[in-house]
Amino acid sequence: MLSDIEIAQAATLVPIAKIAEGLGIQEEELELYGRYKAKLNEKLFARLKNEKNGKLILVTAINPTPAGEGKTTTTAGLGQAMAKIGKKAVIALREPSLGPVFGVKGGAAGGGYAQVLPMEDINLHFTGDMHAITSANNLLCAMLDNHMHQGNALGIDQRRILIKRCMDMNDRALRNIVVGLGGKINGIPREDGFIITVASEVMAILCLAKDREDLKKRLGDMLVAYTYAGEPVYARDLGADGAMAALLKDAINPNLVQTLEGTPAIMHGGPFANIAHGCNSVRATKLALKLGDYCITEAGFGSDLGAEKFLDIKCRMAGLTPSCIVIVATARALKYNGGVPKADTGKPNREALEKGIVNLGAHIDNMRQYGVPVVVAINKFLTDDEGELAFIENYCRERGADFALSEVFGKGGEGGVELAKKVVEACEKENSFHFLYEDGLTIEEKIETIAKKIYGADGVVFAPKAKKALGDIKALGGDNMPVCIAKTQYSLSDNAKLLGRPTGFTVTIRDVRLSNGAGFVVAYAGDIMTMPGLPKVPAAQKIDCDANGVISGLF
Numbered sequence: 013m014l015s016d017i018e019i020a021q022a023a024t025l026v027p028i029a030k031i032a033e034g035l036g037i038q039e040e041e042l043e044l045y046g047r048y049k050a051k052l053n054e055k056l057f058a059r060l061k062n063e064k065n066g067k068l069i070l071v072t073a074i075n076p077t078p079a080g081e082g083k084t085t086t087t088a089g090l091g092q093a094m095a096k097i098g099k100k101a102v103i104a105l106r107e108p109s110l111g112p113v114f115g116v117k118g119g120a121a122g123g124g125y126a127q128v129l130p131m132e133d134i135n136l137h138f139t140g141d142m143h144a145i146t147s148a149n150n151l152l153c154a155m156l157d158n159h160m161h162q163g164n165a166l167g168i169d170q171r172r173i174l175i176k177r178c179m180d181m182n183d184r185a186l187r188n189i190v191v192g193l194g195g196k197i198n199g200i201p202r203e204d205g206f207i208i209t210v211a212s213e214v215m216a217i218l219c220l221a222k223d224r225e226d227l228k229k230r231l232g233d234m235l236v237a238y239t240y241a242g243e244p245v246y247a248r249d250l251g252a253d254g255a256m257a258a259l260l261k262d263a264i265n266p267n268l269v270q271t272l273e274g275t276p277a278i279m280h281g282g283p284f285a286n287i288a289h290g291c292n293s294v295r296a297t298k299l300a301l302k303l304g305d306y307c308i309t310e311a312g313f314g315s316d317l318g319a320e321k322f323l324d325i326k327c328r329m330a331g332l333t334p335s336c337i338v339i340v341a342t343a344r345a346l347k348y349n350g351g352v353p354k355a356d357t358g359k360p361n362r363e364a365l366e367k368g369i370v371n372l373g374a375h376i377d378n379m380r381q382y383g384v385p386v387v388v389a390i391n392k393f394l395t396d397d398e399g400e401l402a403f404i405e406n407y408c409r410e411r412g413a414d415f416a417l418s419e420v421f422g423k424g425g426e427g428g429v430e431l432a433k434k435v436v437e438a439c440e441k442e443n444s445f446h447f448l449y450e451d452g453l454t455i456e457e458k459i460e461t462i463a464k465k466i467y468g469a470d471g472v473v474f475a476p477k478a479k480k481a482l483g484d485i486k487a488l489g490g491d492n493m494p495v496c497i498a499k500t501q502y503s504l505s506d507n508a509k510l511l512g513r514p515t516g517f518t519v520t521i522r523d524v525r526l527s528n529g530a531g532f533v534v535a536y537a538g539d540i541m542t543m544p545g546l547p548k549v550p551a552a553q554k555i556d557c558d559a560n561g562v563i564s565g566l567f
Contacts, residue, residue: 016123016567020131023272031270035102035303043265045139048130051265052278052299054223060302066102067335067439068301071310071389072319072379074371075511076501079344079357082123082391082421086340086428087310089126089420090389090435091275093428094306099436102304103128103277106292106312107142107267108135109210109284111182111544114552119567124421126428128269128277132563141218142180142209142282144263148231148256149214153177153204155252156236157191161199168245170202172238174525176542180209184545207542211287214256216530218264219281219293220329227264228257234529235488244488246528266296273425276303285312286501287542289321289532294330306439313501315339315375316466323382324447324462325494325532335439337379338431340418341372342391343400349511360397369407370513374504376413378466383444387434388415394422414438451492455482455524458495459535463519467504473520478535481524490526490533499537506538 014022028050032042041056071090073083087103094101105128108120113135121131128134137143153175160168179186186206192199209215213234221227232248239245247253266280280296283289290312291297300307311318319337326332343365344357350368352361372388379386388408390401401417408415416434419427449461456474463469474482485491499519500508506519523536546552555565 016119016127017131017564019125019272020127020129021562023129025129026270026274028268028270031274031276032268035276042268048269049133049139050268051139051262052268053265057223057295057299060299063302065301066305066307068297068332069306069308069336069338069435069439070319070322070334071308071338071340072315072375073313073340074345074375075314075316075349075503077345077348078354079342079348081340081342081345083310083340084120085122085124085126085421086338086389086391086418087308088122088128088271088275088277089418089425089428090338090431091277091308092126092271092273092425093420093432094308095273095275096425096429097432097436099306099432100304101275101306101308102300103271103275104292104296104300104307104309105277105279106282106310107138107279109142109208109282110136110180111208111210113566114555115182115544115546115550122271123567125272125424126420127272128279129272130269132566134269134279135566136563138279139267141263141267141280144259145212145214145218146178146180146209148259149178149209149212151255151259152234152236152247152250152252155250157199159250166245166249167239167241168237169240170200173202173236175234175236176205176207178207178209178212182208182544182546184543187541187543205543208284208544210282210284211542213527213530215281215283216288216527218260219283219289219291220326220530221264222294224257224261224264227260228253230529230531231256232529235526264295266293266299285318285321287498287540289325289496290318291322291326294326297332298330315378316504317499317501319379320448320462320466321496324449325496328447328494329531333443333445334384335443336435337384337386338389338435339372339375339379339386340389340391341404342393343396343404344393346372346404351511358393358395360400362400362403365400365403368512369404371504371511372404372407373411374468374513376411381448381465383446385438385441385443386413387431387438388413389418389431390415391421392417392419454491455485455495455533459497459521462495462497467519468513468515469505469517469519471518473518475520475522478521478524485524485526485533488526488528490528494532495535496527496532497535497537498540498542500540
């Protein structure tokens with residue numbers, strides 16, 4: 013059986029100019045990055061501004077497990093399947109971060125015969141967006157430290173600096189560091205640290221900005237520190253917003269690529285969903301809605317993280333209304349939720365499946381709360397037991413949930429035809445989309461609403477540090493913003509070990525931060541890290557490049 017990268021390298025790609033031509037994109041609206049990648053510029057946005065929108069389809073999943081779910085694979089395969097049934101679909105995805113590429117995943121552009129190409133480029137540097145975001149963030153950090161070194165006219169309290177440096181790599185050794193050592197000429201000594209680029213507020217801002225003007229304003233609005241007098245210091249106070257916007261002038265333009273079967277895919281932005289808001293850019297999604305009859309997008313991890321943030325943050329800010337939500341589930345992952353070790357999830361085990369399937373039930377219930385039609389995509393593995401697949405189907409049937417077996421990994425678009433038909437039908441059903449909470453609630457009430465209604469928690473406990481931070485945030489008007497909860501992706505709770513559908517737990521919020529430029533409040537639950545570490549055997553050890561430049565090991 014061919015690996016993902018072997019399938020990708022054997023494919024014949026269509027020149028991206030031809031893909032663009034098929035979407036009606038004009039030559040001057042396309043900025044080529046080689047033959048198979050391109051950026052879509054402001055001229056295209058301006059021309060399509062008043063065009064009708066297509067239907068918006070969100071792909072989410074049950075809680076992720078080491079056994080795999082296949083959310084990106086399903087998204088790519090569904091886009092290919094739409095073409096098979098004569099529908100014009102455009103996929104909107106996040107860009108992969110180098111952190112998981114070299115850490116656990118080894119690649120993040122789909123799999124099997126449902127991939128986005130060129131997969132090597134997409135997974136490694138792509139068009140440089142991640143590096144531009146990293147540079148913009150770190151320029152702000154450098155300007156802040158320089159301001160203090162040059163006399164500190166603003167009176168910045170070095171103990172109350174809120175922004176951290178970032179890099180697009182998993183490096184636990186940089187979580188907590190000390191800068192400015194080595195004498196007076198090297199700056200002010202202070203504690204600092206790194207976060208991963210995809211968790212940075214600059215990433216969130218890029219993904220939520222409407223255009224370059226909005227981008228620059230949001231960058232200037234970033235809260236970076238407090239003065240000794242307790243006054244807020246914003247990026248604009250340091251004069252950093254203009255230069256940061258200059259670094260991001262090309263990165264704000266979405267990237268056009270294609271699937272194995274030539275379905276257009278717009279990839280842009282890549283915030284993690286466990287520590288950020290987990291959605292591709294608003295610009296990419298809105299462009300896909302203009303260019304196709306259906307925009308198929310995804311949100312990171314399970315519905316308790318990415319989907320909730322997509323619906324309560326992104327849709328709220330961008331005025332989007334989803335027509336259908338697809339929940340991806342696998343028999344293997346459900347058995348893992350039922351207590352089976354990863355190595356044994358491929359073996360039939362009805363008892364474990366019956367125990368773990370409640371996780372799927374929780375995600376169905378979660379998404380129904382938003383008033384949007386739901387379809388379950390049962391992602392089939394070649395070794396799956398037919399009786400277990402039938403059990404999952406019957407479970408969905410009993411809960412009144414539409415479902416379809418998906419075989420896009422092994423069959424490409426043809427394996428997703430049934431799913432595509434179900435999704436098209438769902439898009440025509442009654443839709444009463446609404447947010448989980450209203451803007452007028454307090455930050456605490458918003459967090460408690462998510463914890464109780466989505467996670468199934470009994471309540472929320474706020475640590476002393478979080479309580480103090482809430483006071484500061486409210487003083488700056490943050491009460492009116494939506495909340496972005498950073499928590500483990502592996503459980504509905506804030507404890508990664510509680511699988512299935514846990515009950516009888518509370519969520520602990522240890523800290524709260526204001527992402528003023530992004531426009532939301534981040535609440536940190538449990539021990540979630542904003543800089544991941546590499547595993548014992550990093551995926552990087554398997555990745556190689558030969559003398560001809562051929563890459564191997566990316567899945």
